[in-house]
Amino acid sequence: MTNAIEVKSLSKKFGDFVAVNNISFEVKKGEIFAFLGPNGAGKTTTIKMLTTLLHPTTGKIFVNGYNPVINQNQVRKSFGIVFQDPSLDDELTAYENMEFHGVLYGLSKNLMTTRIEELLRIVDLWDRKDSLVKTFSGGMRRRLEIARGLLHHPKVFFLDEPSLGLDPQTRSHLWEYVKNLNKKEGITVFFTTHYMEEAEKIAERICVIDHGKIVAKGTVNELKKQTKTKTLEEAFLSLTGHEIREEEFTNQDHMRMMRRMWRGGGKH
Amino acid sequence: MNTIYILWLRQLKRYSRSKSRIIGSIGQPLLFLVALGFGLGPIFKKAGGGNYIDFLAPGVIAQGILFTAIFSGIELIWDRQFGFLKETLVAPVSRFEIILGRTLGGATIATIQGIIIFALTLLVGFKPYNLLMLPLVLIVMFLTSLLFTALGTAIASVLDDMQGFQLIMNFLVLPLFFLSGSLFPLQGTGFLAIVARFDPLTYGVDALRSSLSNIAQFGLLTDLTILGILTLVTLYIGSFLFSRIEI
Numbered sequence: 138m139t140n141a142i143e144v145k146s147l148s149k150k151f152g153d154f155v156a157v158n159n160i161s162f163e164v165k166k167g168e169i170f171a172f173l174g175p176n177g178a179g180k181t182t183t184i185k186m187l188t189t190l191l192h193p194t195t196g197k198i199f200v201n202g203y204n205p206v207i208n209q210n211q212v213r214k215s216f217g218i219v220f221q222d223p224s225l226d227d228e229l230t231a232y233e234n235m236e237f238h239g240v241l242y243g244l245s246k247n248l249m250t251t252r253i254e255e256l257l258r259i260v261d262l263w264d265r266k267d268s269l270v271k272t273f274s275g276g277m278r279r280r281l282e283i284a285r286g287l288l289h290h291p292k293v294f295f296l297d298e299p300s301l302g303l304d305p306q307t308r309s310h311l312w313e314y315v316k317n318l319n320k321k322e323g324i325t326v327f328f329t330t331h332y333m334e335e336a337e338k339i340a341e342r343i344c345v346i347d348h349g350k351i352v353a354k355g356t357v358n359e360l361k362k363q364t365k366t367k368t369l370e371e372a373f374l375s376l377t378g379h380e381i382r383e384e385e386f387t388n389q390d391h392m393r394m395m396r397r398m399w400r401g402g403g404k405h
Numbered sequence: 406m407n408t409i410y411i412l413w414l415r416q417l418k419r420y421s422r423s424k425s426r427i428i429g430s431i432g433q434p435l436l437f438l439v440a441l442g443f444g445l446g447p448i449f450k451k452a453g454g455g456n457y458i459d460f461l462a463p464g465v466i467a468q469g470i471l472f473t474a475i476f477s478g479i480e481l482i483w484d485r486q487f488g489f490l491k492e493t494l495v496a497p498v499s500r501f502e503i504i505l506g507r508t509l510g511g512a513t514i515a516t517i518q519g520i521i522i523f524a525l526t527l528l529v530g531f532k533p534y535n536l537l538m539l540p541l542v543l544i545v546m547f548l549t550s551l552l553f554t555a556l557g558t559a560i561a562s563v564l565d566d567m568q569g570f571q572l573i574m575n576f577l578v579l580p581l582f583f584l585s586g587s588l589f590p591l592q593g594t595g596f597l598a599i600v601a602r603f604d605p606l607t608y609g610v611d612a613l614r615s616s617l618s619n620i621a622q623f624g625l626l627t628d629l630t631i632l633g634i635l636t637l638v639t640l641y642i643g644s645f646l647f648s649r650i651e652i
Contacts, residue, residue, distance in 0.1 A: 188495050190652050213497035224488035228419045240411040241496035269422075285492075 140199070141166045141293050141325035142187065147196030148349075149182050156182040158349035159196070164293075164327055164342075169319055171340035172329040173373065175382045179349040180329040181221060184297050187327075188218055201292050214242065217286035221297040221329075223278055227271035231262055231281050234270060235288060242289035249288075256284040259314070276307035283311065287318070294318075296328040300335060312339055333370045343369075347377040408498045412506025413513065416477065420514045427521075434469045434522045438462070438529050441588060454590065459534075460620060462526035463613035464587025467549065469522040470515045471606055474550045475578055477511030478557020482564055491652055500648045508554050508640065515550035516543070538616045541625075545616060548629065549609035552636040559643035562650055581606045591622060605635050 142164040149157040157179040164170040172180045185191040187198060189205045189212055198205050201215040225234050232253065239249035257263040260280035270278065279299065286294060296315070300308040316339065319326050330336055336343050337357050344354040353360055353376050357369055364372040420426065442458050449457035484490040493503050523542075533539070560573060584597070585606035591598045601607045612628035615621035 185652070190491065190494060192651070210497040213495055216495075218495060220488065220491055222488045224490075224492045226415065226419075226489050226492075227487070228422055229415065233415075233418070237411055237415060238492070238496075240407050241493065241498055243407070243497070 139166055140164065141168070141201060142170075142327065143197075143199040144183075144187075145197040147183070147186065147198060148194050149179075149186060149191065150194045155349050157186070160346070160349070160351045162344050162351060162354060164325060166292075166325055167319070167323045169316070169326040169339060169341050170328075171336040171343045172327070172346055173331065173333075173336045173343050174329070174346040175331060175377055177382055178346045180346060181297055182349075183346070184218075184295055184327075184329060188216060188295060189213055214289070215291060216293040216295055217289065217291035218295040219279070219282045219286050219297065219299050221301060223282070225270045225278055225281060225285075228269065230267050230269055231257065231273070232266040234281065235285055238285045238288050244289060252288055256287060260284045275302055276304065279303060279307070279311065283314070290322075291324065293325045293327060296326065298329055298331075300330070300332065308335075315339075333368075333373060337369045345373060345376050352376045408502040409506040409509065412493075412503060413510040416507065416510025416514060420517075427518075430469065430473055430518060431521060431525065433472070434465045435525055437465050437468065437588075438526060442529060458526070458529065458531050459618045460590070460614070461588065462523075462531040463617045464585075464610050465526065466519050466522045466546070466617075467585065467587050467606060467610045467613055468582050470519045470546060470549050470609070471553050471582055472578065473518040474511060474515035474553035475557040475573075477514050478508070478554045478559070479561045479570070479573070480511070481507065481558055481561035482567055485561075485650075485652070486566060490650075494650070494652065501644050504558060504644045504647045505640075508551065508558055508643070511554035511557070512547060512550040515554060516547045519546040519550065533617045534619045542613065542616045545609065545612040545629070545632075548632045548636060549606075549612075552605060552609070552632060552639060555636060555639040555643045559639060559646050562643065562646035580604075585610050586622070605632070608632050 140163045142162075144163065145161050147157060147160050148155065160179075160183070172183065174180050182191065186193050187200055187205065189209050192206060200212045203211040203215070205212040226237070229237065235253045235257065236249065239253065244252070254263065257266055260283060262277060262281055262284065265273070265277070270281065273281065283296075283299075294315070299311060299315075303311065312335070315326060318324055328340070340357075342354065342356055343360060345352050345360070353363060353372075355363065360369065360372045360376075361367065364375040366372045366375055438458075438461065442461050446457040449455075449460070454460065481490070494500075520543075533542075560577075581604055584601050584604045586601050587606070587610045591601050591607075594601075608623065608628040608631045611622050612625055612632065615625045615628070
């Protein structure tokens with residue numbers, strides 16, 4: 138098996154709304170793959186189906202050779218994920234968040250201790266390991282989430298809009314680390330973004346998704362050639378049009394606002 | 406087993422770290438004890454009800470347990486809103502283990518809260534009739550805690566956000582408390598006594614009152630049986646609702 142992810146005619150409907158419309162693609166083992174699309178294109182919905190959080194309406198998925206609908210646990214063991222929104226427990230310390238993850242993934246005590254130290258050192262949080270996460274900045278939280286997502290040595294690493302709200306320094310640091318990991322450990326990386334330069338610089342192959350449909354896929358050069366444009370940004374606009382996407386103000390957005398109000402916007 | 410333990414431990418750590426929550430939840434029962442205990446005590450005695458503090462103390466303990474337990478369960482909404490729930494839902498563990506760990510954690514917290522309030526009642530002059538009953542008191546406290554944490558979790562599984570919070574407070578938690586006979590004897594209240602029979606807290610209050618003050622309406626055996634059955638049913642419904650959560 139050479140594909141880390143295989144998706145065949147996948148659709149997801151919420152009532153009458155088709156969030157993902159009959160998409161097919163595959164991600165090779167050890168590849169860095171980007172899902173590029175405007176807001177509300179169906180990126181996060183696809184990731185949720187790949188990671189067992191949502192059931193597909195129709196279509197087939199294989200992650201690491203397993204079907205997320207049938208072999209949930211095998212799929213869950215084989216991937217790590219950094220969600221678009223924070224998913225840490227603020228009232229626990231960095232170390233406790235890591236420990237919690239390790240126990241859920243069934244790591245032995247010894248293995249857990251070594252790996253937590255190793256990973257927290259890599260993401261530069263070892264000297265803050267005993268601080269409560271609520272005292273962390275947005276960048277520190279992201280780094281901790283990356284470390285946590287890698288604790289059980291996943292074969293596939295999902296990053297959903299990982300650089301959202303990060304400053305350029307943190308962003309570049311983050312990608313350097315992920316690329317390094319991909320090279321050294323051969324971990325397959327699947328990320329979503331709407332930053333052109335990010336997709337261009339980091340991804341080996343890109344899938345452009347819009348209105349729940351895949352409108353193009355290939356390397357950056359292939360996309361440029363296909364659309365007869367000079368930059369990825371032009372290619373993207375030629376594929377998805379200039380119309381501005383209005384997203385409905387959902388519960389999620391409400392929650393993000395609430396969080397900003399409660400915890401102070403500067404930290405995120 | 407480890408999954409259940411780590412989820413339980415997480416709840417306890419969160420609880421022990423929020424001092425304001427512990428102190429805040431002592432205020433209300435204390436107010437009830439002082440205002441009602443000393444305020445209505447003389448009238449209660451004149452009416453031939455005996456020592457009101459002996460009657461009231463188990464009711465106030467039950468109230469503290471009810472509030473803490475339901476809110477520990479409802480905290481699930483918080484986890485959902487602040488994202489932490491996703492971390493547990495993508496992990497290779499069964500959802501039943503997750504909900505069990507959570508519920509046991511919440512129930513332990515509510516029991517601790519019950520013990521703290523019990524200590525408070527001793528300070529305002531409550532005297533349990535037989536100290537040998539204390540282990541049984543703990544069991545009753547834990548069972549009541551378990552029931553209402555499971556109820557809170559079940560409710561939280563179907564709610565998306567905290568908007569429904571006021572509704573739950575006014576139409577569930579407060580009625581459960583006021584209609585349970587925690588503040589007044591149910592005998593001779595007619596219609597109210599019938600309503601109270603459908604309030605699960607009534608049996609928690611009665612069991613606590615039997616074991617602490619030797620005042621019983623239904624008797625411990627009936628109380629414990631009903632509480633036990635209700636707890637199992639609520640846990641079952643709760644884990645079903647929880648397993649259907651999609652994020």
